[in-house]
Amino acid sequence: MEFNADRLREARHVVVFTGAGVSAESGIPTFRDALTGLWERFDPAELATADAFRRDPALVWGWYEWRRRKALQAQPNPAHRAIAELARWVPKLTLVTQNVDDLHERAGSRDVLHLHGSLSAPRCFACARPYRQALPVPDVPEVGARIEPPRCPHCNGKIRPGVVWFGEALPEKALREAFAAARDCDLLLSVGTSGVVQPAAQIPLIAQENGATVLHINPQPVLLGGERVFGLVGKAGEILPDLLRRAFGR
Incomplete structure (x- = not known):
């Protein structure tokens, strides 16, 4: 019908x-598409978990900044x-x-x-406060670039992407x-x-x-x-x- x-x-x-x-x-690339999927080069556990951020925050932050760049370029x-x-x-x-x-x-x-x-709402990994300072337009030419995340002005913790990672509610x-x-x-x-x-x-x-x-x-x-x-x-x-x-x- x-x-x-x-x-x-x-x-x-x-x-x-x-x-x-x-x-x-x-x-904007998708996660699951076989040809353009964002997981083609990286295992999700390497990038989209709290443990991954603890292990290598620069890799995780850089990957999400690449994603934010793609989103900003899109219309x-x-x-x-x-x-x-x-x-x-x-x-x-x-x-x-x-x-x-x-x-x-x-x-x-x-x-x-x-x-x-x-991606527009980062927050502190340590104290969870929203990060209000404006982020610069990402200059991330390729997936896998390492970029140190900014620091929280309240507790000096590392700022994480404001997305839901695997294992999070x-x-x-x-x-x-x-x-x-x-x-x-x-x-x-x-x-x-x-x-x-x-x-x-x-x-x-x-x-x-x-x-x-x-x-x-x-x-x-x-x-x-x-x-x-x-x-x-x-x-x-x-x-x-x-x-x-x-x-x-x-």
């Missing part, structure tokens, strides 16, 4: 749940802009992302719930608000996410279990189950603007 754009136009509360596929359309794509535009046309929209870049914000979205943290407040939105919404758009990373992968299921319609938008087909679950295969930057045109004439 085909997804009817009337469901979008008539929705009371839309949750948009985005993953790496949305940022990939802006040229919001039509999917980011369509999501920001959609917020103007529905009574309520909650945007939940697994991405650690700020492309949603640069496209105009507000109050984004970042489930996996943000997701931000409690963001996860709680995301689950609450999923229970309350009547339409959830799952965009560019494989739906396998827990506990974030529960969000579409929570929405479905509470009576919402769920639409998966992904380059690869997603296994569907349930009469209110739909799938559109393709690029989010093409599908989302088309949905807005069909629903609102925009």
Whole structure:
């Protein structure tokens, strides 16, 4: 059964749940893609854990500065802009992302719930205080460059990336608000996410279990189950603007 754009136009509360596929359309490398994956040269345990940072903070900080450079060089794509535009046309929209870049914000979205943290929000590894000082634009030409992290002005501890590492819990407040939105919404758009990373992968299921319609938008087909679950295969930057045109004439 085909997804009817009337469901979008008539929705009371839309949750948009985005993953790496949305940022990939802006040229940001993904973790899992066999050709461009960020784990191609490094084992995750070497880079994305607290133990890795303790062992070699310069390597870990340098790798994340390379990632931040990639994010800063990227620009919001039509999917980011369509999501920001959609917020103007529905009574309520909650945007939940697994991405650690700020492309949603640069496209105009507000109050984004970042489930996996943000490259723009570093904090102290020792005392956990946010690092408020502006970071320079990274000059990291290649993966694997070692850069000493800055020091915390409060305790002189080393500053770590503001992302969720393997073995760490997701931000409690963001996860709680995301689950609450999923229970309350009547339409959830799952965009560019494989739906396998827990506990974030529960969000579409929570929405479905509470009576919402769920639409998966992904380059690869997603296994569907349930009469209110739909799938559109393709690029989010093409599908989302088309949905807005069909629903609102925009």
